[in-house]
Amino acid sequence: MTLVLDLTLCALILAVALATVLGGGVFRAIVFFIVYGLLLSVAWVRLDAVDVALAEAAIGAGLTGVLFLSAFGKLARIGAEAEPPAARIRGFLPAALACAGLTGALAWAWFALPVPERPAPDLATALPRAGVENPVTAVLLNFRAWDTLLESIVLLAALIGVWMLARDEDWHDRFGLPQHVRPGGVMANFGRLLPPVGVLVGVYLVYVGADRPGGAFQGGTVLAAVGLVAALAGLLRPPRVTQIVWRMGLVAGPLVFLVAGIVGAILGAGFLTLPEPIAGSAIFVIEIALAISIAVTLAFLVIGPPEQGHRE
Amino acid sequence: MNDLATYAFTSIGLFFFVAGSVGFLRFPDVFSRLHALTKADNLGLGFIALGIAFQAESWRLVALLFLIWGLMLLAAGTMSQLIARDALRERDGR
Amino acid sequence: MTGSTLYALTGAALVGIGFFGLISAQHLMRRVVAFNLIGSGLFVFLGAAGARSGASDPIPQALIITGIVVALSASALAIGLVVAHARASRRPTLPEEDGEA
Numbered sequence: 128m129t130l131v132l133d134l135t136l137c138a139l140i141l142a143v144a145l146a147t148v149l150g151g152g153v154f155r156a157i158v159f160f161i162v163y164g165l166l167l168s169v170a171w172v173r174l175d176a177v178d179v180a181l182a183e184a185a186i187g188a189g190l191t192g193v194l195f196l197s198a199f200g201k202l203a204r205i206g207a208e209a210e211p212p213a214a215r216i217r218g219f220l221p222a223a224l225a226c227a228g229l230t231g232a233l234a235w236a237w238f239a240l241p242v243p244e245r246p247a248p249d250l251a252t253a254l255p256r257a258g259v260e261n262p263v264t265a266v267l268l269n270f271r272a273w274d275t276l277l278e279s280i281v282l283l284a285a286l287i288g289v290w291m292l293a294r295d296e297d298w299h300d301r302f303g304l305p306q307h308v309r310p311g312g313v314m315a316n317f318g319r320l321l322p323p324v325g326v327l328v329g330v331y332l333v334y335v336g337a338d339r340p341g342g343a344f345q346g347g348t349v350l351a352a353v354g355l356v357a358a359l360a361g362l363l364r365p366p367r368v369t370q371i372v373w374r375m376g377l378v379a380g381p382l383v384f385l386v387a388g389i390v391g392a393i394l395g396a397g398f399l400t401l402p403e404p405i406a407g408s409a410i411f412v413i414e415i416a417l418a419i420s421i422a423v424t425l426a427f428l429v430i431g432p433p434e435q436g437h438r439e
Numbered sequence: 440m441n442d443l444a445t446y447a448f449t450s451i452g453l454f455f456f457v458a459g460s461v462g463f464l465r466f467p468d469v470f471s472r473l474h475a476l477t478k479a480d481n482l483g484l485g486f487i488a489l490g491i492a493f494q495a496e497s498w499r500l501v502a503l504l505f506l507i508w509g510l511m512l513l514a515a516g517t518m519s520q521l522i523a524r525d526a527l528r529e530r531d532g533r
Numbered sequence: 534m535t536g537s538t539l540y541a542l543t544g545a546a547l548v549g550i551g552f553f554g555l556i557s558a559q560h561l562m563r564r565v566v567a568f569n570l571i572g573s574g575l576f577v578f579l580g581a582a583g584a585r586s587g588a589s590d591p592i593p594q595a596l597i598i599t600g601i602v603v604a605l606s607a608s609a610l611a612i613g614l615v616v617a618h619a620r621a622s623r624r625p626t627l628p629e630e631d632g633e634a
Contacts (some may be wrong), residue, residue, distance in 0.1 A: 130535065130536065130539075133536050133539050133540070134539065137539055137542075137543040140543060140547070141543060141546055141547070141550070144546075144547055144550045144551070144570055145550060147554065147566060147567075147570065148550055148551070148553060148554030148557070148558070148563075148566075148567055148570065153547040153562050153563055154561055156562075156563050156566050157562075157566065160566050160569065160570075163570075163573075164573075167573060167577070170540060170543075171580065173539055173540070174536075174537065174577075174580045174581060174583075174584045174589075175538070175584055175589040176580055176583070176584070176589065176594045176597070178594060178598060179576075179580065179597050179598055179601070182597075182598045182601050182602070183573075183601060186601050186602060186605050187569075187573060187601050187604075187605070190605055191569060191604075191605055191608055194605070194608060194609055194612055195565070195566065195608075195612070196614055197605065198562065198612045198615065199562065202562070202615075202616065202619055203606050205619060205620055205623065206626040207619040207623065207624060208625070209625075210559070210560050210563075210628055211559050211560065219557070222553060222556045223553060224555060225552075225556075226549040226550070226552045226553040227549055227554075229545075229548060229552055230545045230546050230548060231545075233541075233545035233549075233578060234541070234545045235550060236544055237538065237541045237542070237545070237578070237581075237582075240582070242585055242586055243585065243586060244586070247590070247592070250591070250592065255592065260576075262591035263591045263594050263595050263598070265591070266591045266592055266594075266595040267595045267599075270592075271592070271595055271596075274595075274596070275598055275599065278599045278602060278603060281603055281606060282602065282603075282606050285606030285607065285609055285610045286606075286609075288610045288613070289609055289610055289613040292613045292614065292616075292617045298631050299525070310574075313516075313517050313520045313521060313524075314517065314521060317514075317517040319613065320513060321513070321514075322621030324510065326630050342598075344598055344602055346593065380634070382538065389617075421602075425605070428605070428606060429609065431613065431616075432613060437623060
Protein backbone atom coordinates (compact mmCIF):
# COMPACT_ATOMS: atom_id res chain seq x y z
CA MET A 128 0.00 0.00 0.00
CA THR A 129 2.74 2.41 0.85
CA LEU A 130 4.53 1.43 -2.34
CA VAL A 131 1.52 2.68 -4.33
CA LEU A 132 1.70 5.95 -2.39
CA ASP A 133 5.42 6.27 -3.09
CA LEU A 134 4.97 5.45 -6.77
CA THR A 135 2.19 8.02 -7.16
CA LEU A 136 4.21 10.66 -5.33
CA CYS A 137 7.34 10.07 -7.40
CA ALA A 138 5.32 10.07 -10.63
CA LEU A 139 3.75 13.40 -9.62
CA ILE A 140 7.14 14.88 -8.73
CA LEU A 141 8.62 13.87 -12.07
CA ALA A 142 5.59 15.13 -13.99
CA VAL A 143 5.72 18.52 -12.29
CA ALA A 144 9.50 18.74 -12.81
CA LEU A 145 9.01 18.05 -16.52
CA ALA A 146 6.30 20.73 -16.66
CA THR A 147 8.80 23.12 -15.09
CA VAL A 148 11.52 22.69 -17.68
CA LEU A 149 9.43 22.27 -20.82
CA GLY A 150 8.02 25.33 -22.54
CA GLY A 151 5.16 27.60 -21.63
CA GLY A 152 6.79 30.72 -20.27
CA VAL A 153 8.73 31.76 -17.22
CA PHE A 154 5.73 32.31 -14.95
CA ARG A 155 4.47 28.80 -15.58
CA ALA A 156 7.92 27.41 -14.74
CA ILE A 157 8.01 29.32 -11.45
CA VAL A 158 4.53 28.20 -10.38
CA PHE A 159 5.28 24.58 -11.21
CA PHE A 160 8.54 24.88 -9.31
CA ILE A 161 6.66 25.94 -6.17
CA VAL A 162 4.28 22.98 -6.53
CA TYR A 163 7.32 20.74 -7.02
CA GLY A 164 8.83 22.03 -3.78
CA LEU A 165 5.67 21.21 -1.83
CA LEU A 166 5.47 17.70 -3.29
CA LEU A 167 9.12 17.23 -2.43
CA SER A 168 8.46 18.03 1.23
CA VAL A 169 5.90 15.22 1.29
CA ALA A 170 8.59 12.99 -0.21
CA TRP A 171 10.94 13.99 2.61
CA VAL A 172 8.37 12.89 5.17
CA ARG A 173 8.16 9.53 3.36
CA LEU A 174 11.96 9.30 3.61
CA ASP A 175 11.63 9.76 7.38
CA ALA A 176 13.34 13.16 7.37
CA VAL A 177 10.82 15.52 8.98
CA ASP A 178 13.33 18.31 9.67
CA VAL A 179 14.30 18.29 6.00
CA ALA A 180 10.61 18.34 5.04
CA LEU A 181 10.10 21.47 7.16
CA ALA A 182 13.18 23.09 5.64
CA GLU A 183 12.17 22.20 2.09
CA ALA A 184 8.61 23.50 2.51
CA ALA A 185 9.75 26.74 4.14
CA ILE A 186 12.95 27.50 2.23
CA GLY A 187 12.87 25.39 -0.93
CA ALA A 188 9.26 25.97 -1.91
CA GLY A 189 8.30 29.04 0.11
CA LEU A 190 11.16 31.52 0.15
CA THR A 191 12.62 30.42 -3.20
CA GLY A 192 9.16 30.81 -4.73
CA VAL A 193 8.79 34.32 -3.33
CA LEU A 194 12.29 35.15 -4.58
CA PHE A 195 11.46 33.99 -8.10
CA LEU A 196 8.06 35.67 -8.22
CA SER A 197 9.40 39.02 -7.03
CA ALA A 198 12.26 38.80 -9.55
CA PHE A 199 9.69 38.00 -12.24
CA GLY A 200 7.82 41.13 -11.25
CA LYS A 201 10.98 43.20 -11.50
CA LEU A 202 11.70 41.76 -14.95
CA ALA A 203 8.11 42.37 -16.04
CA ARG A 204 8.47 46.07 -15.23
CA ILE A 205 11.26 46.35 -17.77
CA GLY A 206 9.61 44.04 -20.27
CA ALA A 207 12.15 41.24 -19.95
CA GLU A 208 9.85 38.52 -18.69
CA ALA A 209 8.92 37.04 -22.03
CA GLU A 210 10.53 33.94 -23.39
CA PRO A 211 12.56 34.67 -26.53
CA PRO A 212 10.51 33.56 -29.53
CA ALA A 213 11.05 30.32 -31.41
CA ALA A 214 13.45 28.98 -28.81
CA ARG A 215 14.28 25.80 -30.59
CA ILE A 216 17.68 24.62 -29.54
CA ARG A 217 19.68 22.94 -32.21
CA GLY A 218 20.93 20.08 -30.13
CA PHE A 219 17.66 18.89 -28.57
CA LEU A 220 18.17 15.17 -29.03
CA PRO A 221 21.86 15.03 -28.00
CA ALA A 222 21.07 17.14 -24.93
CA ALA A 223 18.20 14.85 -23.96
CA LEU A 224 20.37 11.79 -24.49
CA ALA A 225 23.21 13.28 -22.45
CA CYS A 226 20.84 14.04 -19.57
CA ALA A 227 19.36 10.57 -19.78
CA GLY A 228 22.91 9.23 -19.62
CA LEU A 229 23.54 11.30 -16.51
CA THR A 230 20.42 9.86 -14.89
CA GLY A 231 21.53 6.37 -15.85
CA ALA A 232 24.96 6.96 -14.36
CA LEU A 233 23.47 8.07 -11.05
CA ALA A 234 21.12 5.10 -11.02
CA TRP A 235 24.02 2.75 -11.73
CA ALA A 236 25.97 4.41 -8.90
CA TRP A 237 23.09 3.71 -6.54
CA PHE A 238 23.09 0.01 -7.29
CA ALA A 239 26.87 -0.23 -7.31
CA LEU A 240 27.27 1.33 -3.87
CA PRO A 241 27.43 -1.05 -0.90
CA VAL A 242 24.57 -0.81 1.57
CA PRO A 243 26.01 0.90 4.63
CA GLU A 244 25.51 -0.11 8.20
CA ARG A 245 23.11 2.24 9.97
CA PRO A 246 23.23 4.05 12.20
CA ALA A 247 26.97 4.55 12.12
CA PRO A 248 28.26 2.99 15.33
CA ASP A 249 30.27 5.98 16.52
CA LEU A 250 27.25 8.22 16.00
CA ALA A 251 25.09 5.91 18.07
CA THR A 252 27.49 6.14 21.02
CA ALA A 253 27.94 9.90 20.69
CA LEU A 254 24.27 10.93 20.38
CA PRO A 255 23.33 10.53 24.07
CA ARG A 256 26.19 12.89 24.97
CA ALA A 257 25.13 15.58 22.52
CA GLY A 258 22.96 17.60 24.91
CA VAL A 259 19.84 17.59 22.71
CA GLU A 260 17.34 14.87 21.87
CA ASN A 261 16.78 15.64 18.20
CA PRO A 262 19.58 13.83 16.33
CA VAL A 263 19.52 16.24 13.38
CA THR A 264 19.97 19.24 15.69
CA ALA A 265 22.73 17.38 17.48
CA VAL A 266 24.53 16.76 14.20
CA LEU A 267 23.95 20.30 12.91
CA LEU A 268 24.97 22.22 15.99
CA ASN A 269 27.29 19.89 17.83
CA PHE A 270 28.96 17.22 15.76
CA ARG A 271 29.16 19.07 12.48
CA ALA A 272 29.07 22.57 13.89
CA TRP A 273 31.89 23.55 11.55
CA ASP A 274 29.60 23.05 8.53
CA THR A 275 26.84 25.10 10.10
CA LEU A 276 29.20 27.92 11.06
CA LEU A 277 30.51 28.12 7.52
CA GLU A 278 26.96 27.95 6.20
CA SER A 279 25.92 30.97 8.25
CA ILE A 280 28.93 32.84 6.86
CA VAL A 281 28.02 31.73 3.30
CA LEU A 282 24.56 33.24 3.82
CA LEU A 283 26.19 36.50 4.83
CA ALA A 284 28.53 36.40 1.83
CA ALA A 285 25.61 35.83 -0.55
CA LEU A 286 23.79 38.80 0.98
CA ILE A 287 26.83 41.01 0.52
CA GLY A 288 27.02 39.78 -3.09
CA VAL A 289 23.38 40.79 -3.61
CA TRP A 290 24.03 44.20 -2.05
CA MET A 291 26.97 44.75 -4.38
CA LEU A 292 24.51 44.67 -7.28
CA ALA A 293 22.93 47.93 -6.15
CA ARG A 294 23.78 50.99 -8.14
CA ASP A 295 26.02 53.51 -6.44
CA GLU A 296 23.40 56.23 -6.42
CA ASP A 297 20.84 53.87 -4.78
CA TRP A 298 23.08 52.79 -1.92
CA HIS A 299 21.32 54.88 0.71
CA ASP A 300 17.81 53.95 -0.43
CA ARG A 301 15.71 51.25 1.18
CA PHE A 302 15.81 47.63 0.10
CA GLY A 303 13.59 46.38 -2.67
CA LEU A 304 10.80 48.17 -4.43
CA PRO A 305 8.10 50.06 -2.51
CA GLN A 306 4.78 48.32 -1.99
CA HIS A 307 1.51 50.03 -2.83
CA VAL A 308 -1.12 48.71 -0.47
CA ARG A 309 -4.62 50.04 0.08
CA PRO A 310 -4.83 51.01 3.76
CA GLY A 311 -7.56 49.01 5.49
CA GLY A 312 -7.76 46.59 2.58
CA VAL A 313 -7.45 42.84 2.50
CA MET A 314 -3.65 42.75 2.27
CA ALA A 315 -3.17 45.25 5.08
CA ASN A 316 -5.43 43.25 7.39
CA PHE A 317 -3.74 40.01 6.42
CA GLY A 318 -0.46 41.65 7.33
CA ARG A 319 -1.91 42.45 10.76
CA LEU A 320 -3.46 39.04 11.41
CA LEU A 321 -0.68 36.73 10.30
CA PRO A 322 2.49 38.05 11.98
CA PRO A 323 1.46 37.29 15.60
CA VAL A 324 0.66 33.68 14.69
CA GLY A 325 3.77 33.50 12.53
CA VAL A 326 6.07 34.78 15.25
CA LEU A 327 4.61 32.26 17.66
CA VAL A 328 5.10 29.40 15.22
CA GLY A 329 8.62 30.55 14.37
CA VAL A 330 9.76 30.91 17.96
CA TYR A 331 8.15 27.58 18.82
CA LEU A 332 9.99 25.86 15.96
CA VAL A 333 13.33 27.20 17.19
CA TYR A 334 12.60 26.25 20.76
CA VAL A 335 11.28 22.76 20.09
CA GLY A 336 14.10 21.94 17.67
CA ALA A 337 16.15 20.60 20.54
CA ASP A 338 13.86 17.65 21.16
CA ARG A 339 11.53 17.29 18.20
CA PRO A 340 11.66 18.16 14.50
CA GLY A 341 12.31 21.84 14.11
CA GLY A 342 15.36 23.96 14.63
CA ALA A 343 17.00 27.29 13.98
CA PHE A 344 16.76 27.14 10.18
CA GLN A 345 13.11 26.23 10.01
CA GLY A 346 12.07 28.69 12.72
CA GLY A 347 14.28 31.44 11.32
CA THR A 348 12.71 30.98 7.90
CA VAL A 349 9.19 31.32 9.34
CA LEU A 350 10.28 34.53 11.08
CA ALA A 351 11.77 35.81 7.81
CA ALA A 352 8.48 35.04 6.08
CA VAL A 353 6.60 36.98 8.77
CA GLY A 354 8.83 39.97 8.12
CA LEU A 355 8.24 39.64 4.39
CA VAL A 356 4.45 39.51 4.84
CA ALA A 357 4.60 42.63 7.00
CA ALA A 358 6.73 44.36 4.34
CA LEU A 359 4.40 43.24 1.53
CA ALA A 360 1.41 44.57 3.47
CA GLY A 361 3.08 47.93 3.77
CA LEU A 362 3.23 47.76 7.56
CA LEU A 363 7.01 47.48 7.79
CA ARG A 364 9.21 49.58 5.56
CA PRO A 365 12.35 47.72 4.47
CA PRO A 366 15.40 49.18 6.20
CA ARG A 367 18.48 50.74 4.66
CA VAL A 368 21.94 49.24 4.47
CA THR A 369 23.29 51.97 6.72
CA GLN A 370 21.12 51.12 9.71
CA ILE A 371 23.35 49.56 12.35
CA VAL A 372 20.67 47.57 14.19
CA TRP A 373 19.91 45.35 11.22
CA ARG A 374 23.56 44.80 10.44
CA MET A 375 24.10 43.69 14.01
CA GLY A 376 21.23 41.25 13.62
CA LEU A 377 22.90 39.85 10.51
CA VAL A 378 26.20 39.24 12.24
CA ALA A 379 24.84 38.07 15.60
CA GLY A 380 24.49 34.42 14.60
CA PRO A 381 27.92 33.74 13.12
CA LEU A 382 29.53 35.84 15.86
CA VAL A 383 27.88 33.93 18.73
CA PHE A 384 28.73 30.67 17.01
CA LEU A 385 32.36 31.70 16.61
CA VAL A 386 32.57 32.85 20.21
CA ALA A 387 31.11 29.53 21.37
CA GLY A 388 33.74 27.74 19.34
CA ILE A 389 36.54 29.80 20.85
CA VAL A 390 35.11 29.24 24.35
CA GLY A 391 35.21 25.53 23.62
CA ALA A 392 38.87 25.89 22.69
CA ILE A 393 39.62 27.88 25.83
CA LEU A 394 37.90 25.28 28.01
CA GLY A 395 40.26 22.73 26.57
CA ALA A 396 37.80 20.67 24.55
CA GLY A 397 38.99 21.97 21.19
CA PHE A 398 37.68 24.60 18.76
CA LEU A 399 33.92 24.30 18.25
CA THR A 400 33.73 21.25 20.49
CA LEU A 401 31.10 21.69 23.17
CA PRO A 402 31.97 20.16 26.54
CA GLU A 403 29.26 17.72 27.56
CA PRO A 404 27.89 19.42 30.72
CA ILE A 405 27.17 22.73 28.96
CA ALA A 406 26.36 21.30 25.52
CA GLY A 407 22.57 21.62 25.88
CA SER A 408 22.50 25.23 27.02
CA ALA A 409 25.26 26.22 24.61
CA ILE A 410 23.29 24.77 21.70
CA PHE A 411 20.20 26.65 22.90
CA VAL A 412 22.02 29.99 22.99
CA ILE A 413 23.64 29.38 19.60
CA GLU A 414 20.26 28.43 18.12
CA ILE A 415 18.61 31.63 19.28
CA ALA A 416 21.33 33.83 17.82
CA LEU A 417 21.44 31.74 14.64
CA ALA A 418 17.66 31.95 14.19
CA ILE A 419 17.75 35.75 14.47
CA SER A 420 20.55 35.98 11.92
CA ILE A 421 18.91 33.52 9.55
CA ALA A 422 15.60 35.38 9.74
CA VAL A 423 17.18 38.74 8.95
CA THR A 424 19.57 37.38 6.29
CA LEU A 425 16.93 35.37 4.43
CA ALA A 426 14.46 38.25 4.51
CA PHE A 427 17.07 40.65 3.10
CA LEU A 428 18.14 38.09 0.47
CA VAL A 429 14.58 37.83 -0.81
CA ILE A 430 13.81 41.57 -0.68
CA GLY A 431 16.87 42.40 -2.71
CA PRO A 432 19.45 45.18 -2.93
CA PRO A 433 18.76 48.84 -2.22
CA GLU A 434 16.73 50.23 -5.07
CA GLN A 435 15.52 53.55 -6.25
CA GLY A 436 11.83 54.11 -5.88
CA HIS A 437 11.42 54.94 -2.24
CA ARG A 438 10.90 58.63 -2.63
CA GLU A 439 10.30 59.92 0.90
CA MET B 440 -14.99 3.06 14.61
CA ASN B 441 -12.45 5.84 14.47
CA ASP B 442 -10.96 4.36 11.33
CA LEU B 443 -14.40 4.27 9.70
CA ALA B 444 -14.94 7.94 10.46
CA THR B 445 -11.50 8.76 9.06
CA TYR B 446 -12.24 6.91 5.83
CA ALA B 447 -15.64 8.58 5.48
CA PHE B 448 -14.55 12.15 6.08
CA THR B 449 -11.35 11.86 4.07
CA SER B 450 -13.34 10.51 1.12
CA ILE B 451 -15.76 13.41 1.32
CA GLY B 452 -12.81 15.78 1.46
CA LEU B 453 -11.24 14.12 -1.57
CA PHE B 454 -14.53 14.45 -3.44
CA PHE B 455 -14.55 18.19 -2.79
CA PHE B 456 -10.96 18.49 -3.95
CA VAL B 457 -11.77 16.65 -7.18
CA ALA B 458 -14.81 18.88 -7.66
CA GLY B 459 -12.68 21.96 -7.16
CA SER B 460 -10.07 20.73 -9.64
CA VAL B 461 -12.70 19.88 -12.24
CA GLY B 462 -14.16 23.37 -11.78
CA PHE B 463 -10.70 24.89 -12.16
CA LEU B 464 -10.17 23.09 -15.42
CA ARG B 465 -13.58 23.63 -16.94
CA PHE B 466 -14.77 27.04 -15.86
CA PRO B 467 -14.34 29.75 -18.48
CA ASP B 468 -12.78 32.68 -16.66
CA VAL B 469 -10.66 33.72 -13.70
CA PHE B 470 -13.49 34.59 -11.34
CA SER B 471 -15.41 31.34 -11.55
CA ARG B 472 -12.17 29.40 -11.29
CA LEU B 473 -11.21 31.31 -8.15
CA HIS B 474 -14.66 30.57 -6.77
CA ALA B 475 -14.26 26.84 -7.40
CA LEU B 476 -10.76 26.69 -6.00
CA THR B 477 -11.32 28.70 -2.85
CA LYS B 478 -14.63 27.27 -1.76
CA ALA B 479 -14.28 23.63 -2.77
CA ASP B 480 -10.64 23.21 -1.82
CA ASN B 481 -10.98 24.77 1.61
CA LEU B 482 -14.07 22.72 2.39
CA GLY B 483 -12.19 19.63 1.24
CA LEU B 484 -9.29 20.53 3.49
CA GLY B 485 -11.68 20.96 6.41
CA PHE B 486 -13.13 17.49 5.88
CA ILE B 487 -9.68 15.94 5.56
CA ALA B 488 -8.60 17.69 8.76
CA LEU B 489 -11.73 16.32 10.44
CA GLY B 490 -10.99 12.85 9.17
CA ILE B 491 -7.39 12.93 10.40
CA ALA B 492 -8.56 14.35 13.74
CA PHE B 493 -10.14 10.98 14.52
CA GLN B 494 -6.65 9.47 14.38
CA ALA B 495 -5.10 12.00 16.72
CA GLU B 496 -3.98 10.85 20.14
CA SER B 497 -4.65 14.06 22.04
CA TRP B 498 -6.89 17.12 21.89
CA ARG B 499 -3.83 19.26 21.33
CA LEU B 500 -3.26 17.58 17.97
CA VAL B 501 -6.90 18.14 17.00
CA ALA B 502 -6.55 21.81 17.87
CA LEU B 503 -3.37 22.03 15.78
CA LEU B 504 -5.11 20.42 12.80
CA PHE B 505 -7.90 22.97 12.94
CA LEU B 506 -5.41 25.78 13.39
CA ILE B 507 -3.84 24.64 10.12
CA TRP B 508 -7.26 24.70 8.47
CA GLY B 509 -7.94 28.17 9.88
CA LEU B 510 -4.63 29.55 8.61
CA MET B 511 -5.30 28.02 5.21
CA LEU B 512 -8.72 29.70 5.12
CA LEU B 513 -7.14 33.04 5.98
CA ALA B 514 -4.45 32.72 3.33
CA ALA B 515 -6.79 31.43 0.61
CA GLY B 516 -9.38 34.12 1.30
CA THR B 517 -6.81 36.90 1.14
CA MET B 518 -5.11 35.56 -1.97
CA SER B 519 -8.30 34.97 -3.92
CA GLN B 520 -9.49 38.49 -3.08
CA LEU B 521 -6.22 40.01 -4.28
CA ILE B 522 -6.15 37.93 -7.48
CA ALA B 523 -9.79 38.76 -8.19
CA ARG B 524 -9.23 42.48 -7.67
CA ASP B 525 -6.26 42.44 -10.01
CA ALA B 526 -8.16 40.44 -12.63
CA LEU B 527 -11.10 42.85 -12.36
CA ARG B 528 -8.81 45.80 -12.88
CA GLU B 529 -7.26 44.11 -15.89
CA ARG B 530 -10.64 43.23 -17.38
CA ASP B 531 -12.01 46.75 -16.99
CA GLY B 532 -8.81 48.38 -18.23
CA ARG B 533 -6.43 50.00 -15.78
CA MET C 534 14.24 -1.05 0.98
CA THR C 535 12.45 -0.67 -2.34
CA GLY C 536 11.03 2.62 -1.10
CA SER C 537 14.38 4.33 -0.88
CA THR C 538 15.48 2.90 -4.23
CA LEU C 539 12.40 4.46 -5.81
CA TYR C 540 13.29 7.85 -4.39
CA ALA C 541 16.92 7.48 -5.45
CA LEU C 542 15.83 6.81 -9.02
CA THR C 543 13.48 9.79 -8.82
CA GLY C 544 16.36 11.94 -7.62
CA ALA C 545 18.54 10.73 -10.48
CA ALA C 546 15.74 11.50 -12.96
CA LEU C 547 15.32 14.97 -11.44
CA VAL C 548 19.03 15.68 -11.94
CA GLY C 549 18.67 14.67 -15.60
CA ILE C 550 15.55 16.80 -16.05
CA GLY C 551 17.23 19.74 -14.36
CA PHE C 552 20.30 19.54 -16.56
CA PHE C 553 18.11 19.36 -19.63
CA GLY C 554 16.28 22.48 -18.47
CA LEU C 555 19.61 24.21 -17.81
CA ILE C 556 20.87 23.45 -21.32
CA SER C 557 17.68 24.12 -23.23
CA ALA C 558 16.48 27.29 -21.52
CA GLN C 559 17.34 30.62 -23.05
CA HIS C 560 15.68 32.85 -20.49
CA LEU C 561 18.07 33.23 -17.58
CA MET C 562 15.40 32.84 -14.92
CA ARG C 563 14.49 29.40 -16.24
CA ARG C 564 18.13 28.46 -15.86
CA VAL C 565 18.07 29.42 -12.19
CA VAL C 566 14.93 27.30 -11.75
CA ALA C 567 16.64 24.38 -13.48
CA PHE C 568 19.68 24.82 -11.24
CA ASN C 569 17.39 24.46 -8.23
CA LEU C 570 15.90 21.31 -9.75
CA ILE C 571 19.37 19.78 -10.07
CA GLY C 572 20.18 20.67 -6.48
CA SER C 573 16.99 19.26 -5.02
CA GLY C 574 17.32 16.11 -7.14
CA LEU C 575 20.75 15.52 -5.66
CA PHE C 576 19.35 16.10 -2.18
CA VAL C 577 16.67 13.48 -2.78
CA PHE C 578 19.38 11.06 -3.96
CA LEU C 579 21.43 11.74 -0.83
CA GLY C 580 18.37 11.47 1.40
CA ALA C 581 17.41 8.16 -0.14
CA ALA C 582 20.94 6.94 0.54
CA GLY C 583 20.49 7.97 4.15
CA ALA C 584 17.20 6.10 4.45
CA ARG C 585 18.60 3.05 2.73
CA SER C 586 18.94 0.59 5.55
CA GLY C 587 15.81 1.17 7.57
CA ALA C 588 16.90 3.43 10.42
CA SER C 589 16.96 7.14 9.62
CA ASP C 590 20.44 8.57 9.49
CA PRO C 591 20.73 12.15 10.75
CA ILE C 592 24.03 13.07 9.10
CA PRO C 593 22.77 13.16 5.47
CA GLN C 594 19.68 14.99 6.72
CA ALA C 595 21.81 17.68 8.35
CA LEU C 596 23.88 18.00 5.17
CA ILE C 597 20.71 18.30 3.10
CA ILE C 598 19.32 21.07 5.32
CA THR C 599 22.62 22.92 4.95
CA GLY C 600 22.41 22.35 1.20
CA ILE C 601 18.86 23.70 0.94
CA VAL C 602 19.83 26.91 2.69
CA VAL C 603 22.97 27.37 0.59
CA ALA C 604 20.96 26.68 -2.58
CA LEU C 605 18.59 29.48 -1.62
CA SER C 606 21.44 31.93 -1.10
CA ALA C 607 23.03 30.91 -4.40
CA SER C 608 19.65 31.35 -6.13
CA ALA C 609 19.23 34.78 -4.55
CA LEU C 610 22.65 35.86 -5.82
CA ALA C 611 21.92 34.38 -9.26
CA ILE C 612 18.54 36.14 -9.41
CA GLY C 613 20.19 39.41 -8.44
CA LEU C 614 22.65 38.99 -11.29
CA VAL C 615 19.86 38.12 -13.75
CA VAL C 616 17.83 41.20 -12.79
CA ALA C 617 20.91 43.45 -12.95
CA HIS C 618 21.86 42.01 -16.36
CA ALA C 619 18.31 42.43 -17.68
CA ARG C 620 18.21 46.03 -16.52
CA ALA C 621 21.59 46.81 -18.07
CA SER C 622 21.07 45.07 -21.39
CA ARG C 623 17.25 45.22 -21.65
CA ARG C 624 17.11 41.50 -22.51
CA PRO C 625 16.74 38.43 -20.32
CA THR C 626 19.16 36.29 -22.30
CA LEU C 627 22.90 36.16 -22.61
CA PRO C 628 24.27 38.27 -25.49
CA GLU C 629 26.02 35.41 -27.24
CA GLU C 630 22.76 33.52 -27.45
CA ASP C 631 20.61 36.29 -28.91
CA GLY C 632 19.62 35.83 -32.46
CA GLU C 633 20.40 32.15 -32.54
CA ALA C 634 16.77 31.12 -32.11
